[in-house]
Structures are given as structure tokens and as C-alpha cells.
Amino acid sequence: MLSNFGITVSIISLLLTTSILYLSYYDLKSSGNNVSKKIYKFAFFQIVFTFLGFITLIVAYVISDFSLINVYENSHTTKPLFYKISGTWGNHEGSLLLWINILVLFSFLFLILNKNKNKNFKLYTLIFQNLLISAFLIFLLTNSNPFSLLYPIPTEGMGLNPILQDPALAIHPPLLYIGFVGSSIYFSIALAALISKVDSKSLALTIKPWVSVSWTFQTLGILVGSIWAYYELGWGGFWFWDPVENSSLMPWFLMTALLHSVLVLERRIGLYSWVIILSILTFTMSVVGTFLVRSGILNSVHTFANDPSRGLFILSFLALMVFSSIFIFFKYAPDDNKNYKIFSKESFILANNWFMIFFLAVVLIGTLYPVFLDTLTGQKISVGPPYYNFILAPFLLPLLFLMTLGPKHKWISSDMIGIFNIALFISVILFIIIFLSIKDSSILMLLILLFSTYLITQTIFDFYEKFKNKNINLSRIISHFGFGMLIFSISLNQIYSVEKSFNARIGDEKNFQNYTIKFNNLETFSKNNFKSVKGYFEIIDNKNTTSQNLTPEIRVYNQPEIITYEASINTRFFSDTYLTMSNISNSDIFNIKFQKKPFMNFIWFSVLLISIGGILQFLRFEKKI
Amino acid sequence: MKILSLTIVLFFSSVISYCDENKTYEILKNLRCLVCQGQTISDSNSDFALTIKEVVNEKVEEGFSKKEIYHFLSDKYGDWILFNTPLKKNSYILWFVPYVLFILGGALLYLVIRKRTEKTK
Amino acid sequence: MRKKYLVIIYSISIFVFFVLYLSLGKNKVYTTQDNIGKKIAEVQLNYFDIDGEFNTKEISNFKFTLLNFWASWCGPCRKEHKYLVELSKNSNLKIVGVNFKDEKKNALKFLNEMGNPFSILTKDPEGKKSVNFGIYGIPETILINNELKILKKYVGPINSKDVKEIEKIINK
Structure with missing residues (x-):
């Protein structure tokens, strides 16, 4: 029943999408100054039917309708309601439906929120966006249908991988998709602007809010993903430079570049073509990421179930998209010809773009190089965190420095502003204090600490100054402050992390550095969907004689049958204590891994600050419009 | 005098063992667990990872250098095992x-x- | 000028897409096939039920040797065992077993039930020695000639096709 309904609704959405394409195309030639009322009506029905399809799938999950293969493969009757719902987008087919919903949502919002724009510009945008929508709907219906039937109907589902049953991971995909699928709208806008020859200012004003919205969500999505990895995977890390993580970071770099260069475009009519290239690249990178994640050509921690036909479809779509946008760009791009002066703010913003594109290139090369090497020569190599750290870390220094100085420059031109000021003086003093309290560390790490301290203090000074003048660009200040804090806390986290793994039996006691770890007890119990072995540990900090109790678990889930290692984490303001245990086969010995993770709260909070900057910028734009 | 030399020996031995441990962790963090999806040996609880951990531990204790250990493992399992691409x-x-x-x-x-x-x- | 850029960018994109297309068809399972052609490591393996050690150098005394890593707790090992028994009848081949992370009692029961194809049986109770042969999961089987060179490496259970391949090599 639900299967037929879902398929019907999706087909109707596809028909509506093609109708919008047809109507928009004909409306281009009509004489009126406004987009035809009909298109608004069709767009309204398009969003209603697309949402209906998504809700149908959610209902199928909630009532555990196993006549749908997708529900059977990813759900189970005993699963809590919350995870039944989030299970809807926890798999390839369901998440594709979410993709399409976001494409349609952005298409609809664009149509109704830009009442006063040039008609043809709007129509072209609508055409490009609906081309994307129809491609993905065809993909959904022909290759990855979440409503496919299963017969005979099983009485029970296969369940959702327990490590995916986590509140952070439930909201992670929607956030991330609003981020990078949302970038589709400025992809469409950019191409439409080229064809309909829209001027810089209105292009900038049109894409700005969408860029800041998608950037904010992308940032939050990445944050929530990291939080999930930290709490759920049980490895004590929050970023592994894994190909799938990289896929979410690559569009982020481009969005960040765009977020900055749009400011120039708006004020100074420069960079028209560059902003268009960035807009096209952002969505292209999002699709590249999707291809990498879902085609199975990469070896990653976070994999979807793979199927080469999917990869082929996304790849063909990607090729079509890339070739046609390059063609459109070369056919329509105007020549930029505007005035600049060195040391003006543009130069700094261009420098931001230089770094962002460089970071993107490094991550892209690191992710794709092993694939290319394997395909072309058959040699298999791995590229991991050491590569990214080695290449990227030194470039943080100039980046932090530019972030400190850049915003202090005026728009049109300004002379070199004195680098030696009170903020630098204070940060050097702060840095010396930090330096004296750190035992041993690399010079690079120390320099990164110094430069991030400088960025932090300088932004605080900026805030104070601007506050006096009642002219505050809070979004920039908060985001840059957050970024400085982020680099600062990650560096301290790297320097002060403690890790110790050892084997122990019940009753054992382990001493090292300032800690004593007592393995007090072991308990087994079973719950409705898993059996668990729980260890009771007491960790004594001999320095200040405090103790804390931690209880890591080994869980054996039955639906599906999977062993998970549940970390026990005690979060304090400055530092987390992280304990995991695993059994050693054929023995009563356990492998215990103890970690001290300082400044974790600061890391999460800094990223939150960065994204708050995005929200504020969005609000600022809205006020202006 | 005896006490002094003893403390010196103790001091150095503790420093050495501390360094040894860091060296082991560093190596384990740079190795790929072949039977897992993109996980490092250090992060993995798989049987294979536990074996490699013990082997690396032994090699470090026997005084092999980092380079020698990476070389040994990449000789046996290919460069695929090294996350720090040589x-x-x-x-x-x-x-x-x-x-x-x-x-x-x-x-x-x-x-x-x-x-x-x-x-x- | 524009045309030149267009051609360059198109060519690069076509190359990238072509490689990505090829990569789709590739088998993603990693195996240690690079070891083929290398010499087998010199390792001392303890005999399974008698004192003393077997040195892998001794493999050079045999025309061909099949080094098989197995355990009673491993399901696929059960599946491949009949093929090992079949191969053990061939006089050109010696089968050396390495009992991997196993308990003696269970291993003996396994051999009583399924037959014993091993001319020489050794053990690696901690699995550490197997690292020298690039073993990362069992069963794994390595075909070695009398120059101690690795001719074939099978990761996972061998099947009838593999048996034919091995027989073809050793009967030459």
C-alpha cells in the first residue's frame, strides 16, 4: 500500500518537475515582467508531493511496514521511535529522498523569496534547479527506489547498525544535506546569472543569503559528525581525515571562499566570474563527495552499502553537469575589468580564497590520489592523517596571520596598518606563559599557538573598538574568534593528550604518570536488544587526589549482530577522561585504553561559535534587504 | 655515590621507557588495520590489530627503529598498511x-x- | 585564448572522469598479492605436538610446499579442508600447516573429524609469527617452490579452481 503510494507520489513529483521545466522555458519568451502564476502553482504542488513522498517513507518506518525492502533492511520493530524516524535517512535510498526534498525546498524558497528579481534570471535559475531535481528523481525511481516491494513480507526487519543509533547521527545528515545540497541553488543561480547577464550587485545580493545559510548548516553538520565520531566510535578522536569526512570538508572550503568573495562582489563589482566559478565548484564538489561516498571506490570508516550501478549513475550525472557548466561558463562569462589597489581589503579576501582553494586541493589530492594510483598502476597506498597534518599545518600560520590583519583594512585602499600593536604585545605575553608551562613540543606547534593567540586577542580588541564606535560586524568577529579558539584548543589538545593502553584482569591496578587505574568489577547483563559486559573502573589522579568512576562496556547487539565498544567518558570543563575496553579472545584479560582529552568542550564550542557567525551574517543580510 | 648513580639510572630508564611508549603509539597510529574499514591499528579492537600491536611492542622493546618497523610491516603487508605515505x-x-x-x-x-x-x- | 582554456579544461575533466569510471569496476578487496615473487621469511615455528622447531628454510628440501594457516574455530577453514586433503595425495607437494591462535584440544578434534593433510604441522598460538608471512586473516595459503620463492598466495578458503591451478604448477 505505502509502496504504491510512495512511488505514485514520486512519479507525480517528476511530472510536476518536468512541467515546471516546460512552463519556465515557454515563459522565457512571454512578454510579461513577472513569472507566470502557473509556475508558482506547480512549484507549490511540487513541494507538497515531494514532502508527501518523504512523509510516506517516514510513516513506513514508524509502523514498520516490512513490505518495503528499504524498511526491512534498515529497521526493526523493537527500535525506539526516534531511531525509527532517523533510520529513514540513515541509508542510501532514504537519504536520496531527503536530498531531493532539499533540492525542491530550495527551489521553492528561491521562487517565493525573490519576487522582485529579473524575470528571466529567475526562470533560468528555476530551469537549472529543476534539471537537477529531475535527474535525482529519475535516479531515485530507476535505481535507488526506497519504496521497492518485498515479497513475501517478512515479519521482522534486519535492524539498524547500533553505532548509527545516536542522537547526533540522527540530525547529522539533515544538517549536512541542507549545507551541501543547499549549495545547488547558487549553482543554478550562477549559471542563470551568466545566461541572463545579471549584474554583479544583484548576483551578490541574490546568492549571499543562500551561501551563509548553507555554510552555517555545513559547519554544524561537520560539527555534529565529529561529536558523533568522538562519542560513538570509541577511539577518542574527532577527525580522522577519512575520505568520507573529507567529502564534507571539501564543499566547506569552497563555501568559505564564496562567503568571503561575495562580500567583494557586492561592494566593489569585482570578481564576477570568480564568484560564478566558486558557486559552480561548490555544488560540483558536493556531488563529487556524494559519488566518492556512495560508489564504494574508497575504503572508509563510514560506508554506505555499495553498488557500482549507483556510482555509474552519479558519475554520468556529474560528467554531464560539469561539461555543460564549463560550456555555459565559457560561452557567457564576461570579462572582469575593475579597479583594485594593493593592500585593500580585496587583496586579503583574495588571499583567503587562495588558502581555501589550496586546502581544497590538498584534501582532494589526498583523497583521490590512492584511487588514481590504484586504477592506473595497480599499486595500493594509503594516505592518512600524517599526510594532511604535514602539508596543512604549516599553512595555518600565514592563514591565522591574514585572518588577524585582513579585517582591519578598509575597503578601497589603505596603507599598511601597524602590525606592532597592543594586541600583539598581549598575545606574546600570553604565549610566553603557555610556552613556559608546556614541557616539550615542536616549534611549529608553538608558532601555531602564538598565531592563534594573536588572532584571538586581536579579535577581542576589534570587538571592543567596534563596540565603542557602535559599528559592529559581529558575524566576522565571532567566526574569526571561533576559528582562533578552534586552532588554539586543537593544538593544546594535541600537546596535552595522554594515552595509555594496557592489559588487565579484574582487581588489577595500573599506575603510570600521575594516574592510578583500578579495575574493580565486571558485570554482565542483557537488555532487550543487546547483551553487555560492563567494567567498573576507578581512576585516581594522584596530583590532586580526585577520583572518578568510569564504566566502559562491550555490547553484543542481536539485531543486527554487531559488537560495539562503548566508551565511558567523563567530561569536565577542561578535560575529558576517556576509557574503553575490549576483550582478548580466549582469556579473562581485557585490553584497557585510557585517554585524557583536554579542551574537547572548547573544540565543540569554537565550531559552534564559527557557525553562529554564519547565522549572524545571514540575519545582517536580511536586515539590509 | 651509589645513590646518585642509581637515581641517574632510574631517571634515564624512566625517560627511555616513556619515550618507548610514545614511539609505539606513534607507530600504531600510522598503521592501517587491514581487516577494518579505514581504521588505524591503534583505534581498532580487531584480532589482527591486537596482534600487530603486540608485534610492534616487541619490536620497539627489542630496539628496532621506527623506520625499520615500518619497513618490516610494509614488506609483509604492502604500503597499504602505512598511513604515513612514504x-x-x-x-x-x-x-x-x-x-x-x-x-x-x-x-x-x-x-x-x-x-x-x-x-x- | 578562451578556446585554448576550454580545450585544456575539457581534456583534464575527461581524463579525471575516465579514471573514475575505470575505478568503479575495480575490485576493492585488499590482498597481499605483492608478496608473490618474494622469498619466504626465515622463521622458526614450533611443532604442533612435539618439542622442537621447524625452520622455514627447510622448505627448500621439498619440490613444492603449500603453507596453510588454519584454525578449528574458523568456519571457512572447514570448507577448504577437503581440498587440502585432496592436494596432500600429490607426491610433488608437501603441505605444512600452521595452526593459528588455536587450542590444541580443538585442533586435534578438527583433524580427527576432517582428516590430516599436513606432512608437517606447526603452531602459532599467539599469531605473532604469522605476521612474518603477511597473514591478516585465516585461512591463508601460500605456495612456495624449493628456492623459497612465493608462487601463489590465496587469501580466504581455496576452492576447486585454486586446486587445479596449484596442480598445474606443481605437475610441470
């Missing part, structure tokens, strides 16, 4: 292209800025 013929592009791109980007940026400054003059 600089070899097949990875020159990987290691050098980023720097080339950075310089090219900088040059391009410089040209654009200079061109535009000249125009205003």
Missing part, C-alpha cells in the same frame, strides 16, 4: 603537487593584484 616514486605527485599549486596560486594572485593596481595609477 615518499617514493609513486607518491612524488602526492607530496609535491600541493606546494606547486600553492606557489602557482600565489603567483596568480600577485599578478591579478598587480595588474589591477597598475590600472588605477
